Amino acid sequence: QLHLAESGGGLVQPGGSLRLSCVGEGFSLDYYAMTWFRQAPGKEREGVACSSNMDYSSHYVDSVKGRFTISRDDTRRTVFLQMNDLKPEDTGVYYCAAASISGCDYNAAYYEHWGQGTQVTVSS
Numbered sequence: 001q002l003h004l005a006e007s008g009g010g011l012v013q014p015g016g017s018l019r020l021s022c023v024g025e026g027f028s029l030d031y032y033a034m035t036w037f038r039q040a041p042g043k044e045r046e047g048v049a050c051s052s053n054m055d056y057s058s059h060y061v062d063s064v065k066g067r068f069t070i071s072r073d074d075t076r077r078t079v080f081l082q083m084n085d086l087k088p089e090d091t092g093v094y095y096c097a098a099a100s101i102s103g104c105d106y107n108a109a110y111y112e113h114w115g116q117g118t119q120v121t122v123s124s
Contacts, residue, residue: 014087030074036048048068051104061106
């Protein structure tokens with residue numbers, strides 16, 4: 001059974017950092033574009049960072065550029081999201097997702113596999 005499992009969320013003060021992890025269980029991540037999505041209360045789910053399976057390039061939504069870094073270790077079947085200089089507007093449930101597409105795309109409909117989500121709360 002294919003499964004993604006996130007961890008690393010929590011409560012952090014503005015300006016703080018968190019590192020999220022996503023482990024693929026039952027399948028290899030090599031052939032998948034891996035994306036971190038987030039969903040804030042009352043808002044739609046949005047993609048924030050993507051790691052391409054074509055050239056392992058990284059892509060970010062403007063609101064997190066320069067603060068978030070996505071990385072992947074396919075030997076460990078793990079994708080990471082390092083989040084620095086966190087802001088209250090970064091609060092939400094963060095999901096990792098895998099899509100068997102070429103390159104990156106933030107259209108959630110392309111993603112076949114999803115984790116259960118991990119809560120990130122940025123508050124003083």
